Amino acid sequence: MADVHGLKQRLDSANLxxxxxxxxxxxxxxxxxxxxxxxxxxxYLRTEVHARPELIVAEDTRLEDRRFTMRYIFDMEGxxxxxxxxxxxxxxxxxxxxxxxxxYLASRFEREIHDLFGLVPTGHPDLRRLPLHQFWPPDYxxxxxxxxxxxxxxxxxxxxxxxxxxxxxxxxxxxGPVHAGIIEPGHFRFSxxxxxxxxxxxxxxxxxxxxxxxxxxxxxxxxxxLAERISGDSxxxxxxxxxxxxxxxxxxxxxxxxxxxxxxxxELERLYNHIADVGAICTDTGFAVANAHxxxxxxxxxxxxxxxAGHRLLRGCLLPGGVARDFGAEQIADARGLIARVAxxxxxxxxxxxxxxxxxxxxxxxxxxxxxxxxxxxxxGVPARASGIDADxxxxxxxxxxxxxxxRVVVHTEGDVWARLMVRVEEAREAARLIxxxxxxxxxxxxxxxxxxxPEGEAAFGLVxxxxxxxxxxxxxxxxxxxxxxxxxxxxxxxxxxxxxxxxKNIVPDFPLVNKSFNLSYAGNDL
Amino acid sequence: MLAEIAIEILQMLLVxxxxxxxxxxxxxxxxxxxxxxxxxxxxxxxDLRKLLAKEVVVSENTSWIFRFTPYLLATTMLLSxxxxxxxxxxxxxxxxxxxxxxxxxxxxxxxxxxxxGLDAGSAFGGMGxxxxxxxxxxxxxxxxxxxxxxxxxAGTTSLDGIITRFxxxxxxxxxxxxxxxxxxxxxxxxxENGRLPVDNPATHLELTMIHEAMILEYSGRLLALVxxxxxxxxxxFLTLLSNLFFPWGVALTNTPLPLFVAFLALAVKLLLxxxxxxxxxxxxxxxxxxxxxxxxxxSFTVALLAVVTAFFIK
Numbered sequence: 001m002a003d004v005h006g007l008k009q010r011l012d013s014a015n016l017x018x019x020x021x022x023x024x025x026x027x028x029x030x031x032x033x034x035x036x037x038x039x040x041x042x043x044y045l046r047t048e049v050h051a052r053p054e055l056i057v058a059e060d061t062r063l064e065d066r067r068f069t070m071r072y073i074f075d076m077e078g079x080x081x082x083x084x085x086x087x088x089x090x091x092x093x094x095x096x097x098x099x100x101x102x103x104y105l106a107s108r109f110e111r112e113i114h115d116l117f118g119l120v121p122t123g124h125p126d127l128r129r130l131p132l133h134q135f136w137p138p139d140y141x142x143x144x145x146x147x148x149x150x151x152x153x154x155x156x157x158x159x160x161x162x163x164x165x166x167x168x169x170x171x172x173x174x175x176g177p178v179h180a181g182i183i184e185p186g187h188f189r190f191s192x193x194x195x196x197x198x199x200x201x202x203x204x205x206x207x208x209x210x211x212x213x214x215x216x217x218x219x220x221x222x223x224x225x226l227a228e229r230i231s232g233d234s235x236x237x238x239x240x241x242x243x244x245x246x247x248x249x250x251x252x253x254x255x256x257x258x259x260x261x262x263x264x265x266x267e268l269e270r271l272y273n274h275i276a277d278v279g280a281i282c283t284d285t286g287f288a289v290a291n292a293h294x295x296x297x298x299x300x301x302x303x304x305x306x307x308x309a310g311h312r313l314l315r316g317c318l319l320p321g322g323v324a325r326d327f328g329a330e331q332i333a334d335a336r337g338l339i340a341r342v343a344x345x346x347x348x349x350x351x352x353x354x355x356x357x358x359x360x361x362x363x364x365x366x367x368x369x370x371x372x373x374x375x376x377x378x379x380x381g382v383p384a385r386a387s388g389i390d391a392d393x394x395x396x397x398x399x400x401x402x403x404x405x406x407x408r409v410v411v412h413t414e415g416d417v418w419a420r421l422m423v424r425v426e427e428a429r430e431a432a433r434l435i436x437x438x439x440x441x442x443x444x445x446x447x448x449x450x451x452x453x454x455p456e457g458e459a460a461f462g463l464v465x466x467x468x469x470x471x472x473x474x475x476x477x478x479x480x481x482x483x484x485x486x487x488x489x490x491x492x493x494x495x496x497x498x499x500x501x502x503x504x505k506n507i508v509p510d511f512p513l514v515n516k517s518f519n520l521s522y523a524g525n526d527l
Numbered sequence: 528m529l530a531e532i533a534i535e536i537l538q539m540l541l542v543x544x545x546x547x548x549x550x551x552x553x554x555x556x557x558x559x560x561x562x563x564x565x566x567x568x569x570x571x572x573x574d575l576r577k578l579l580a581k582e583v584v585v586s587e588n589t590s591w592i593f594r595f596t597p598y599l600l601a602t603t604m605l606l607s608x609x610x611x612x613x614x615x616x617x618x619x620x621x622x623x624x625x626x627x628x629x630x631x632x633x634x635x636x637x638x639x640x641x642x643x644g645l646d647a648g649s650a651f652g653g654m655g656x657x658x659x660x661x662x663x664x665x666x667x668x669x670x671x672x673x674x675x676x677x678x679x680x681a682g683t684t685s686l687d688g689i690i691t692r693f694x695x696x697x698x699x700x701x702x703x704x705x706x707x708x709x710x711x712x713x714x715x716x717x718x719e720n721g722r723l724p725v726d727n728p729a730t731h732l733e734l735t736m737i738h739e740a741m742i743l744e745y746s747g748r749l750l751a752l753v754x755x756x757x758x759x760x761x762x763x764f765l766t767l768l769s770n771l772f773f774p775w776g777v778a779l780t781n782t783p784l785p786l787f788v789a790f791l792a793l794a795v796k797l798l799l800x801x802x803x804x805x806x807x808x809x810x811x812x813x814x815x816x817x818x819x820x821x822x823x824x825x826s827f828t829v830a831l832l833a834v835v836t837a838f839f840i841k
Contacts, residue, residue, distance in 0.1 A: 023717035172650070172656065173650040173651075173734075174650060175650075175733065175734065179733075180731040180732065180733055181731040181732070195816060195817070247785055282812075283731065284735075285812040285813060286723050286724065286730075286811070286812045286813025287811075287812040287813075288557075288729065288809070289560065289561045289562075289809050289810075292562050292563050293562060294560075296562065356810075356811075356812060358724060358811050358812040358813075358814065361812075361814075361815060361818070362812055362813070362814075362815055366815075380568045441609040483624045507815070507816055507817060508654065508734050508818075509734055509735040509815075510815065511734050512732040512734055512735055
């Protein structure tokens, strides 16, 4: 599969009865697909170019054309680009064909759309509720444009229909949603035989905040601030994905200095999170000394962030069109000195932890996610690269200044806690190196370009490889430079179900360790 | 008579107030080894005081066992404090001080704590109890066998007798069996007291807990008693290890000077043990739960060797 032009020719000649096949950019093909031909089209992409839907977006466009608009964003193996299929769903017949039996991830997007829009995916095998819990009124679909705020929430006491696991000696351990540590809420239901886990089902969305609704009719500034707050530890990544979507929509190219500064900011975020995660994985094996020092390094980095960006979590540095803050020569020297010291200390911590036989015994073979499962579940980011999937949006869909930097994608094949730890360790080192390279090559020039008004009703996506994995933002422009619809996909949305597979046949006391090695975001998933 | 009662009370008070301090010292030492400043050594005392003043919340689903267990735990530990030669071998209740009776006094507490863990019917309590009982069952024979290893050499199972004999003839301790028995008991002491690498006393992760999982339902005064008893158990275990294997300083007569020397000697020995535990806990990770039996089987083997050498090396 060479590029999107080649794909367009093949689609033209494939006799699929498609309308408006348009090459929007060298990496993006857009096509309108009639509703009844969606499954055939998806199957064609699946078999011909190994494409899979990474994002499915519904939008209530009844005001404009009495229809709902659905967008399917297919990513293709081998970095050829993306195909965006739009499907119109008439308001009087709000159903669409389900792709749930082709892709598990699609089934989850469809359940989400079913809850939030009331659109019914026909042929979906499991339409249990996903983002909205039981006490939401059944006919309340909050992402409809005409949804009114309602108060009639009611808990009928009926439990969520978890999968029942029965058998001699099988019992259930229910954990959460409130946990003992200061972490976010999520419910985990283990079916165990002795200490061995034979099934795990998780229930999320206890912190569903209606973020996508909040984006509706927000201004760009409000949207940016909201994006920074989707998942606190991924402020830069979400803000960047949002900014890139807006820039793509407005058709602007950011100045080179901004592109390099964006690399620095994103890698700073990756560095402090990966170091904290390495410490946290060690502490879950009971090896607290590594964590104590990892937390010390994290604090040093957060203080560096505050000196560079005025905010410990790097908020307020980005804006659509470029960056909001510049680094002076003194700040650059400060950053390079501190990061060199942190990288050296980090190497020592890793050395101490990974030469401890007891720590290694806990890591090797624990929570193994094999590559086939990871592929079938469309796992992304760190867990995918730890299971042998060589994918990184920084290389496959280059953004900011990544195309100009020698990026090494870290891939391990074991798929266990050890592999996920090592991916983090090596990516942290790589992040420190990239920051140094980007600061060295920092071009001079302006920081941002002004944006024209966003074209109303037009849509574009932004894709960023955050430290957890790829983050997608789908942005639709609205009236008077506001936002009409923003759809977010955090890597946690794709990765949470994979945890249920990685943990099978492990023992209960190893769950926290396996969970920590994934370290998924509840806020980013629940939205 | 009065003097003897005074000594017993003194031993008991020492265990009662020494135990939270010992826990505080271990935590402080661990924090320093990790490069943290850590809370003050009196923090566990302050925690107990806070808990004692707090309201008790008890699940409606529990039976009398749940309320009774903390008192039983504290009582068995205080009773042990009367039996164990903490300061003096001439403790008035020392004649009861058979090592076997002592072990089962400890196990009585473990048994009731396991029941209390099951009592509230929460998933975590049951999990903790099942793990605790599995470990106790594996640790118990090791304790007995290891003690027999040294009892054989001393010619008595009475704690007073063993210490008196070893204090009089320190050369008896100079052999491999003694060392083996010490290591076997040290490992079991870690397991029985919920220390690394068997259990992690510092974790907040319910799914990994053993001891902490059983006591999750406790609050207020009852929790204070359970925690206090756990501290006393650690104190008593370490005292036993100190005085059985390093009997120097234990008072052989109940006169003020030897008792004072015994107090100082115990303080030094316990400080060394606290340091050793902190060092051990900093340098190891927690074992995978299914590896714990391997560790305990290893310590059992070592204990068995201690007994065997007692026969071969006179």
